[in-house]
Amino acid sequence: MDTQEYIASGILELYVYGILNESETKEISDLAKTNSEIKNEIIAIEKAIVNLSSSFSPQVSAEVFEKIRAKLELKHTKVIEMKPKSNISQYLGWAASFALLLGAGYLYTQLNESNSSIKTIETEKSVVEKQVLDLELKNKETATALSVIRDTKNTVITLGGQAIAPESFAKIYWNQEAQTVYVDASGLPEPPEGKVYQIWSLKLKPALTPTSIGLLENFKENGQKIFAVSGTTGAEAFGITLEPTGGSASPTMEQLYTLGKV
Known part of the structure; x- marks a missing residue:
């Protein structure tokens, strides 16, 4: 042939x-x-x-x-x-091993990419959840502030700045019927590290008698700067002092920021 x-x-x-x-x-x-x-x-x-x-x-x-x-x-x-x-059989073996190695590498890369994507999604989910919680908190604070300001049963007492901080001011919203007190502290500077504002209900006669009705804690985190404190009766004035964290048994008069009569 x-x-x-x-x-x-x-x-x-x-x-x-x-x-x-x-x-x-x-x-x-x-x-x-x-x-x-x-x-x-x-x-x-x-x-x-x-x-x-x-x-x-x-x-x-x-x-x-x-x-x-x-x-x-x-x-x-x-x-x-x-x-x-x-050497065809040897070539075939090498080719199979190489392909298997490539396949394993590809699967490993895909697995890593999948794990990375899952972590990214979880991180983004956590960020969104925090944003939602922050928004809910701000909405709650805003709603509280509006209800306090609009409550016609509240007596509004303006507290003026004192010698240590003449530019400071605050407002007390006092519902004497419900015995609730809210403080608008938007006119106060942010307290320094290790310090906290303390609210005092004052009786002026027969002698000056201060009673602590609360601390303005988490001052920086409170966006509206509206704080609920303990109720009081018979107050003739209100004052705000700057005290060590945890508060004081009696007001530090040298750190009296605001004061106002009822």
Whole structure:
């Protein structure tokens, strides 16, 4: 047969796979040394197998496959000597290992990206939840402030600044019927670290008698600066002093910020 018929017969594929017997293998090996077309075809088959193995989709044409199958069926009663003339099996193993490594790396990267996305979503969720809580708190503070200011039963006492802070001011909203007291401290400066404002209910006669009715704690966090303190009865004046954290048993008069009579 001529060269093209020889190539089309499928025997070169069997040669590359190492399935031919020793004499057939030697015949093709000798022929490849003298026939460049045969040699080039063998090289092309080997390259094709390596390329196909790297993508894990090895495909052989139906015509060639049938020739290989027919050849194998003819020899099924014999012991087939495997005489591979190339490192195809080794290439296939390397390709499989490399592909497995790439696949594992890809899955690991995807897992890390998924975990990172979950953490990002959880962080964003926490931020949104905090924003919602802050908004709810501000709305509550605003609603409280409005209800205090609009309550017609409240007596409003204006407290003016004293010597230590003449620019300071505050307001007392005192519902004598319900015995509730709210303090509008928006005119007071933020207290320094370790200090807190303390509210005093004062009786002026027969002698000055101060009674603590509360502390303006968490001053910075209170956006509206409206504070609810303890109720009182019989107050003739109100004063605000700056005291150590936790408050004092009696007012520090040198730290009297505001004062106002009822």
